[in-house]
Amino acid sequence: MKTLKEVKVGQSAVVVKIHGEGALKRRIMDMGITKGVKITVRKVAPLGDPLELNLRGYELSLRKADAEMIEIE
Amino acid sequence: MEDKISIALAGNPNSGKTTLFNALTGSNQYVGNWPGVTVEKKEGALKNEESVTVTDLPGIYSLSPYTLEEVVARNYLIDERPSVILNIVDGTNIERNLYLTTQLIEIGIPVVVAINMMDIVRKNGDTIDVNGLSKRLGCKVVEISALKEDGIIEAAKVAIEVAKSAKKTVKHIFSGAVEHAIAHIEEITVHNLPEDMQRWYAIKIFERDEKVLAQLGIGEETLSHIEHDIVACEKEMDDDAESIITNERYEYIASILKGVYVKKNEGKLTLSDKIDQVVTNRILALPIFAIVMFLVYFISVTTVGTWATDWANDGLFGDGFHLLWIGDGEYNENAENYANSNTVINGFIEWSESGGENLDLLKDTINTENDYFDAENAKTALQTYLFSLPINAVASYTVVDEETLQESVETATLEDLKNAINALIGYDFTEPDPASYGVWVPGVPVLVGNGLEAINCADWLSSLILDGIVAGVGAVLGFVPQILVLFLILAFLEDCGYMARIAFVLDKIFRKFGLSGKSFIPMLIGTGCGVPGIMASRTIENDKDRKMAIITTTFIPCGAKLPFIALIAGAVFGGAWWVAPLAYFTGMAAIVVSGIILKKTKLFESEYTPFVMELPAYHMPTFKNLMHTTWERGWSFIKKAGTIILLSTVIIWFLTYFGFTDTGFRMLAEDEVDKSLLAVVGGFISWIFAPLGFGTWQGAVATITGLVAKENIVGTLGVVYGVSGSAIQAISSAFSPAAGLSFLIFNLLCAPCFAAMGAIKREMNNWKWTTFAIGYQTIFAYAIALIVYQFGLLFTGAVNVVGLIVAIILTVVLLYFIIRPKFGKKEAKN
Incomplete structure (x- = not known):
């Protein structure tokens, strides 16, 4: 399984499935990370975590541990 | 109608x-x-x-x-x-x-x-x-x-x-299978609710929303019936119900935006993107953050904030101030010159007296407080004294710093004495009057005091008004200018979009202690003053992180605690350099340890919430909005925190200025604290502090007055230990190093001043949480001070067996709280 965590800075990927459950999953999906959405990894924070993503026309920050739950193509 | x-x-x-x-x-x-x-x-x-x-x-x-x-x-x-x-x-x-x-x-x-x-x-x-x-x-x-x-x-x-x-249309936006399930739920569970609310409830039931299910209290049988429908739908769509709904909402949005919303430059960098490339850049992000934080601190604490606070406390609610600061510099120069000249002259006299001379007559002649004081006589007496001294005379004498009670030895030559005498003659032996420089605006207490004097107000009433109410109002309003300055800066950082970047940049460090990256700001501001520090916590969006910041912010020594730290360093540790750094280190350690301990308790138990945060586009905030936010927050501090601060100040005023004396219950002078009700209260509760090494009424009283304002601790110690002779020597002999350290640590970590407690109440908006916060701080302070004192005794060879056992038990308990697993973690595994 390939996850969002493995996507390199500057590259994009399409979401296949979001793993996990409950509040965590709901929060990620509420912010627009849903099946079929295209996500670009903009940059990594200076200390190596979290990530800055671009999706649905806006910027979102997400920890690597959470990015691991997002399966991509 | x-x-x-x-x-x-x-x-x-x-x-x-x-x-x-x-x-x-x-x-x-x-x-x-x-x-x-x-x-x-x-x-x-x-x-x-x-x-x-x-x-x-x-x-x-x-x-x-x-x-x-x-x-x-x-x-x-x-x-x-x-x-x-x-x-x-x-x-x-x-x-x-x-x-x-x-x-x-x-x-x-x-x-x-x-x-x-x-x-x-x-x-x-x-x-x-x-x-x-x-x-x-x-x-x-x-x-x-x-x-x-x-x-x-x-x-x-x-x-x-x-x-x-009142026309509303509810559209059916989900796919066939989902709509079917929702229609079914609507029919069997919520048909008795008002029609326009049915769909919302039905969707929530489909999502298995716990809050709605608990609210509706649907019967066991119906629930399993619905569950069947939901599971069937989940199987068909290969996802859980909640995610199905979320997914379909976004799909629906994409479908309705088709043809309605046209984006011209997909993927092109906007100005905001370009700013962000610099601000959160791998190399530049941390230096830029450091610069921004320096500016925040510099403006809100060091410069503008301090000017504002000093003006409010020493000017508006003090003696008064020079309008637009005109003449202020000149006045200060003269006032300082006058005071220094007096110090030199008194120092010389003290030095001569220590050599066996009797100069009582001279002292009496130059005492400006005497009714029969005459400037000409004083001048002659001083010049006679000057000529009686040998030309190479060098006097050494002790000077006491009023703020920290620190004593230092200074020397002055005959030339210095001559200059000092000439200076006093130049001032005609009268202290420079601030009103003669620029436009002097008297402070509120002065005006009120004059007014009370004019109407011949009774002493106790005028003291109640001046030392109780006006001082209390001053304590509330004195913080407002600084709070406004800070809020203006915070509003700017929030509105322009940088605040979210702070959390982005610092997240990795702070999450280790269970804090948000934004917790940095309350702590930084807290080194200046805990009140705006606590109020800065409202920029943290997670409720539990916010409460954590409110509880821990005042552990960092604030500006008002500095004179106290200096006093203990000087009186008990001979001016050792490491006392101040130790105080800051203790504060930071207390925050980290409390963060770890509290995060594991049931109160802070929370489902792991992901750090999913929008990084909004940068934009220039408008002046009008900044002012609006700033004023609104400042005003809410005055209203919400004001009452508690005012009330507490009045109570402490009463306890300090009244007491039973030889002549019965009466109002006391400022140096009669030992007869006050406060001293009685201090005596009653002093046993509590005995295990901490300062079980005296003096220690207890200083701790209580510290609750009004932490800088009061120094003043109180000065009065209660300064009854006969040097206060600093009395303090020095009253506190052993272990007791001094424990006294310092307790007062740094325990309940903050009333103003900060008011701010805690304002931010928590809940008495239970406010009590918990203050109780936690005090108990934590007590435990740490006890451990420090008892182990201190052990190292200085004066072991108290019972105390040491308690200290060891407390240490073990503390360590257990730090390393034990998170609340609820065990059950989750089963």
């Missing part, structure tokens, strides 16, 4: 909701908190339309049951049923913003969508077909620019119209 119309303002964070709210209501607002929670609530009457109230809901992305803000917003909409929802949507970020809209429409309250930032949308060359969107959403859509106040009135008018017509 027609019903009163209420408009609920809903929208995502950073969508311009606050700006719109301010534009709609003007200055006509009431700011408070939602009942019992730390979430801010704003209400106001619509401009020029007093009968219409506007309620600003917290900024939210969704109506899920998982965050406090979302639950607050949702309960309001469901329970209070406002007449209309005005949903503000950021046009530059329309896809994600409409996600909330799809949920608002379901509630069954008429919705008007106001698309904000249309000017930027157009500037980017994008187009939004408002009429097309309105048809597809099934509700009115209007264009606005909250910042430029374009279309605001129109939006409000549309909302009122819609509210009156």
Whole structure:
């Protein structure tokens, strides 16, 4: 399984499935990370975590541990 | 009579909701908190339309049951049923913003969508077909620019119209299988609810929303019946119900935006993107952060903030101040010169007396407080004294620093004495009067004092008014200027978008201690003053992180604790350099340890919430909005924290200035603290501090007066230990190093001053949490001070066996709390 965590800075990927459950999953999906959405990894924070993503026309920050739950193509 | 119309303002964070709210209501607002929670609530009457109230809901992305803000917003909409929802949507970020809209429409309250930032949308060359969107959403859509106040009135008018017509259309937006299940749920569980609410409840039941299920109390049998439907649907769609709904909402949005919303430059970098490339750059981010934090501290604590506080405390609520600072420098120079000259002369006299000379006559002649004082006589006496000294005389004498009680030995030559005498003659033996320089505005206490004197007010009453009430009001208002300065800076950082970047940059470090990256700001400000530090915690969006910041911020030594630290360092540790760094280290360690301990308790137990944070586009905040936010927060401090500060000050005033003496119960002079009720109280409770090494009434009294303001500890110690001779020597012999350290640590960590407690109450908005915060701080301080004292005794060879055992037990308990597993973790594994 390939996850969002493995996507390199500057590259994009399409979401296949979001793993996990409950509040965590709901929060990620509420912010627009849903099946079929295209996500670009903009940059990594200076200390190596979290990530800055671009999706649905806006910027979102997400920890690597959470990015691991997002399966991509 | 027609019903009163209420408009609920809903929208995502950073969508311009606050700006719109301010534009709609003007200055006509009431700011408070939602009942019992730390979430801010704003209400106001619509401009020029007093009968219409506007309620600003917290900024939210969704109506899920998982965050406090979302639950607050949702309960309001469901329970209070406002007449209309005005949903503000950021046009530059329309896809994600409409996600909330799809949920608002379901509630069954008429919705008007106001698309904000249309000017930027157009500037980017994008187009939004408002009429097309309105048809597809099934509700009115209007264009606005909250910042430029374009279309605001129109939006409000549309909302009122819609509210009156009460026409609402609920669209079925989900796929066949889901709609089928929802229809089924509607039919068997919620058909007895009002018709317009049925769909919302049905969808929530489908999502297995725990809060709704608990509220409705659906029977076991019905529940299993529905569960069958949901599971069938989940199987078909290969996902859980909640995710199915979320997914389909976004799919629905994509479908309705097709042809309605056209983006011109997909993927091109905007100005905001370019700024962000520099600000959160791998190499530059941390230096830029350091510079920004330095500026925040420099402005709000070191420079403007201190000027503002000094002006408020020493000027407005002190002796007075020079208008526009004209003549201030000149006056200070002269006042200092006058004081120094006196010091030199008195030093010389003291030195001569220590050599066996009797100079009582001289001292009497130059005492300006005597009724028979005569400047000519004083001049002659001083010159005679000067000529009686050998030409190479060098006097050495002790000088006591008033602020820290520190004693130092200074020397002066005959030349210095000559200059000093000439200076006094130049001043005609009268202290420079600030009123002779520039325009002098007397402080409130002076004016009130003069007024009371003029009407021959009784001593106790004038003291109550001056030392109790005016001082109490001063204690409240004295903080306001600095708070305003800080809030202005914070509002700027929040509005321009940098605050979110701080959390982004610092997240990795702070999450280790269970804190948010934004907790850095309260702590930084807390080194200056705990009150604005606590209030800065409101920029943290997670409720538990916010409470944690409120509880731990005052552990960092604030400016008022510095003289006290200096006193202990000087009196007990011979001016050792390491005492001040140790105080800061103790504060930081207390924050980290408390963070770890509290995060593991049931109170702070929370489901792991992901750090999913929007990084809003940078933009220049408007002056008007900044002022609005700043004033609003400052005012709420005065109102909410003011009462508690004022009341406590008056109580302590009474205890300090009254007592039983040989002549019965009466009011006391300032140096009679030992006879005061406070000393009696101190004596009563001093046993509590015995295990900490300072079980004396003096230690207890200093700790109590420290609650009014921490700098009072020094003043009180000066009075209670300075009855006969040098206070610093008395303190030095009263406190062993172990007791001194324990006394220092206890007073640094225990309950903060009343002003900070007021701020805690204001931010917690809940007595239970306020009590918990203050109780935790005090108990924590007590435990640490006890451990330090008892182990200190061990190292200095004066072991107290019982005390040591207690200290060891406390240490073990503390370590257990630090390393034990998280609350609830064990059960989760089973």
